[in-house]
Amino acid sequence: MLRVSLPVVAIAVMSVSASATPPIAMTNVTVLPMTGDTARLPKHTVIVEGDRIVRVGPANETIVPDGARIIDGRGRFLMPGLCDMHVHIEDATEITLYGAYGITTVLNMRGLPCHLRWRDEIAAGDRFGPTLYTTGDYVDGYPASMSPMMSLADDEAIRAAIKRQAEEGYDLVKVYSELTAEQLAVVGEAARRHGLAVTGHTSDNYSLEHALGSGQINVAHTDQLFRFLDGPRDEARERQLARALRDANATVTTSIAIYVMNAKHFEDLEAILAQPEARRLHPALLQPWRRENHRFLRRGQAEYERQTKRNAELLRFTKVLHEEGVPLLLGTDASTVGAYPGWSVYEELHELVAAGLSPAEALATATSIPGAFVRRHIDPDAWLGAIRAGYRADLVLLEDDPLRDVDAVRRPIGVMLRGDWHPRADLDSRLRDVEQLCADLTPAVLAFEGHIRTGDLDAARVVFDEARRRHPGAMLFQHYWLYFYGFAYLYDGRELTTDPEKLRDAVALYEMYAQTFPDYHSAHSMLGRAYAAAGRGDDAASAFRRALAIAPGYAYAEAALAELIPVAPDEPEDAEPDPDESANAPAAASPDPAPKRVQLPAPEGPHPVGTVTYEWQDPTRRCAASPHGGDLRTIVVQIWYPAANADAPNAPYSALSADYRHVDGNARLRPPFAAMATPSPLVVISPGRGVERYGYTTIAEELASRGYVVASVDMPELGWVIYADGLVVRPNPAFQPSRELMSGPYEKVDAFFEPATAMGLRDLQLAWSNLRRLNDADPSGRLTGRIDVTNTGVFGHSLGGRIAGAFAEANENVRAYISMEGIAPRRARMAGLPMPVAMMCSSGTLPYAMDNYQTLIDGRRETVFMVELRSFGHNSVTDFPVATPSQFDYEIEPRAGLLTSVAIVRDFFDVHLKGQGDFGAAGDRLANVVITEHAAQRDGPNRRP
Structure with a gap:
């Protein structure tokens, strides 16, 4: 009885969410239920609502719902997909x-x-x-x-x-x-x-x-x-x-x-x-x-x-x-x-x-x-493979009886996929579209193969680039075919070739291979082999690391990298690290090949924490810095939220960055959302240049444990972005200011960062819009109705703080803005932001920044808090000094600096998004922190409630 009742319960749930879609009725059809016998049910009606079968019964006894779409099954046979x-x-x-x-x-x-x-x-x-x-x-x-x-x-x-x-x-x-x-x-x-x-x-x-x-x-x-x-x-x-x-x-x-x-x-x-x-x-x-x-x-x-x-x-x-x-x-x-x-x-x-x-x-x-x-073995709630109430509405309508002749399945009249009906004409149209695409690509595939066989890699590259221009992402070869055919270029017999022309061609071939199959660890590993044989050690190491980012533990890449690293060229002695990129995973191997495990501080709120990550494209913009050149701009957004339980698997701290495999967070992977009386306030995190989204995990987990939904946004070109398929977009060096610029007039600094700020603003707007859509209708159901997007706070760090300030000014739903050493754009500073602001600054903050903080204070409409963090460093607000302490030389102990930063961000949002506590008093109880409050001085039509 239990096995039958479970899908019936699902009907009640699904029918609510699917009520906007008219039901579908397959009437007077012979049903082949496939429930363990060879029964045929002639003259039956099957009612589908949403993605579920809700009723199966004799046609003369089954009531068809008002407004239902009728599909006449007279003389036909209906079987499960x-x-x-x-x-x-x-x-x-x-x-x-x-x-x-x-x-x-x-x-x-x-x-x-x-x-x-x-x-x-x-x-x-x-x-x-x-x-x-x-x-x-x-x-x-x-x-x-x-x-x-x-x-x-x-x-x-x-x-x-x-x-x-x-x-x-x-x-x-x-x-x-x-x-x-x-x-x-x-x-x-x-x-x-x-x-x-x-x-x-x-x-x-x-x-x-x-x-x-x-x-x-x-x-x-x-x-x-x-x-x-x-x-x-x-x-x-x-x-x-x-x-x-x-x-x-x-x-x-x-x-x-x-x-x-x-x-x-x-x-x-x-x-x-x-x-x-x-x-x-x-x-x-x-x-x-x-x-x-x-x-x-x-x-x-x-x-x-x-x-x-x-x-x-x-x-x-x-x-x-x-x-x-x-x-x-x-x-x-x-x-x-x-x-x-x-x-x-x-x-x-x-x-x-x-x-x-x-x-x-x-x-x-x-x-x-x-x-x-x-x-x-996969999903206990996946009811499929039969025609009965509560099962998934995957159906095939046939002219003939497959129980008599199994070849009858070759002639479907229509197919239903999860409740969506596709008649024969629609199926034929889709087949024609595939056939046409294949016909369009066939000449290029044959030409490419011909050039590879004759050894003309330059001509092959021309065909490759032109085909992918006309058909972005086009595949011109089967992955095993080129993987092994490339051996003819890379090897002489069983030994790596030393012929420079063959090595040049091998590199060209495997570069096209890796561009075509960015998800394949083996593509990047073979490219690394070709680079190494050609004497391009840095490129080889990067390719092997990319393979290991996709598939940590891939033994062939690990062995090749271990051979390569001892002879890799050293960094120039005068190389000067960007302070915002000091914790950057993709840039170099970890200095400790086997670091001890690091457990991030546990959140103190009452809820377990769940997390889920999305990649969202902006169809109106391209990313010039992407490896393929001109790919659609795609942001990566990691969401943390209060979870109903801690039964789900532990979420990786950084699933793709090998340098942080030793770090453990506290979130679980995709558990159900906690039962909450009201939707959760939303906090958007805008990372610093060169700091990935997960660098703020401790802050995010603390907020989520206290009932917030938190979204941290990786923005291509503005920081490192590693996509789920292993594709890497590096920070655009055009957005890296010189020390001379940063010590000069701030008007020039504002002008320099304006393009990056405009780019990042659109990224945060894209993220916020998609979060609103998830709240309206999350396909998984996890976040539907859970996010109060009208009660948004934004936290930014460094360049991300500047972008967060632009977002706070542009989005009327932002109620609170806090930044760590990232000043809002000049326009917002002069006009005053219409929400409470907290500006965090460490001991190393340069005088020019303090002058511009004063501009923000002078132009304020709402309360501005100056938060001085004595003995802190620029990245103390991130997890990285705790994760890799040897890379940082701050006066404050890393964990103490991180926990203090967490407390400041938490208390600020508690006051201004939840109406709880007194932020100004936080400085009295936190060591090394001085908070100065500058009360609101101007009212006006733009002041937000």
Whole structure:
């Protein structure tokens, strides 16, 4: 009873949020519920509200809601959407194909940051496609099965990798074939600790029993079990293996059709490549299918005979697994050679019937069994894979009965994805769009490949740049193809080449590779190899660090960097660090290769703290400093908030910056929001130049624990920005003032910073607008109705303080403004800001700044507090002196300086956003702090209540 009632409860919740969307009624249709039997329910009506099925019943007994959209199902068959539980999505066009073919759920089996973005876009309704679940990146030993894979050398690296995957939101852990038995046990233990299940390959290094005992709940390919069948096939041993899987409640993913198709490639490859499905596969992904690149065809007749024999064994063994009660998951391995995305699900169903399953049993591998798998191992609230009240409204409408002929699924009349109906005309339109894009890119892909083969890298670069100008972000090669083809440039035999022309070309090739695949640690690692071989040590070190920022612990990059660092050139003796960039992670390796762990101070408020991070684009602006040149300007916003509980995984302090892996904050990753009587005040943090958003974590966690929502904004060009895909945008040196300028007339300083201030102001406005949208309708529901955006405070540091002042002046919802050594723009100083202001200044504040603080005091409309921090440094307000004390030489002890700064910011916002306390009295109880209050002196129409 419990299992039935849970989705019914969900109906009540979902119907409220979806009330603005008219219900949909599928009337007079034959329903194939896929609830464990072969029943057909003729002349039934299915009512959908929002993304849920709310009623299923006989047409003459089911009331259709007023205003519902009617879809006549007379003479047609309605089944649950299909699932593909083993895919490799390499391009967004594949996502469209799955949805258009009626595949409504997919499990991606190598997860990278792009897959998390696509998953979130789909969930938010911003991208057409199936519900997407994804493993993290491969977890493999060292050396790995192939060097591009995520290779981990020791137990601690494995534990850290799995912890990071859990914190970043991946759904499963995928293991590969070079782990030792001991390492697999470590994987299982770490995955259990972080609430993840383990799927993947098997290995010659351990038995099936050991894999199951270590916690592996799925074998990702049927043929991965063949290694445990010694010698000639023995049915008794096969059934013994099957029972071991069944008794462990493990599943097996089928992936038969891909091997059948590869055997057919020997017979008539050209006919297969002439199919419509080939025209819809991105031409770069089609690259390994073509005869000149086809790794199987190169092996000749012996390979054809081997595959044909193995395919017969696969069909027979699949039947054995099914007969012994092993739950089978349909998986295709698309878009690996031999499997078209989406279409190969139809082929797999056909092969399962050929193996001896009935059509109903075959369809269950793509509907109800995956649904049960997802609920058990990924999301207990994911009700999918059947047609019944409370289940997700993923549906496929067919002309013919697939329980009679499973090939009927190849002809959907329409597809419903999470309650959104897409008729045949819409599906065809989307397929044509994909086909047209592929046709547009094909000439460039073929030309690029031709130039690579003939060694003309200059011509290849021209094709590459022109294609990406016309199609931003375009992919002109399949990632494995170029990764390995580049060896012909980088190596002479097994040795690195010393030919300068070949090295120049190798660098050019792998630069294009890394630009195309910024999410791939292996792309940056190979670029680092090319740089190192060409004698570009600094560039090599940067590339290896980028690889490690994406995949900390990647053994190939760690080994290469360890070899490189001892011979890296020293910094010039007269190099002078920018005081705002002294804690900058991406600029250089940490001076301590194994620093002790640092725990940031615990927040003192009554609530646990949750955090979530977003990347938001401004479609009206480009970022000239981005590595690709001209990318859309994208800010990164980390949000902290009061959490309902502390049950979620610990959030990483800095998931992408290797220098701060030793630092632990106190927030949890994406827990539910705390129950609050009223929406929370909003505090926006504007970081200093060269200080990342997470440098203010202690302040943010303290405020969030006391009921605030806090948002810290990384702004490209104004500071370091490291995106979730590992892409790095460095501070623009044009915004770095000289010491001569900073010691001169302040009018020149104002003029110098005006472009950066205007840029940052638009970034904060973008962040605030998106926070307001989250409050209106957060797709996750976490922040909906939780943020009082009309009661906003802003805190800025250094250049960020100047930007925060501009934002305070421009946004009428800002009620309080506090800055650490960052003066508001001259216009705001002269006119007076219409809200309370606190200006924090350390012992080292230059005289010119004090003069301009006085300008702000003289022009005030509201109260201005001068907060003198004696013995403090410019970065005492950040976490960095606590995290890396050796990099700072401040008089005050780092932790004391940070906690005092936290208290000042907290008390100021408590008074002016919550109406609690007396900020002026804070100076009496805080050591080394003097607060001088300058009361409001001017009233006027712009003074804010």
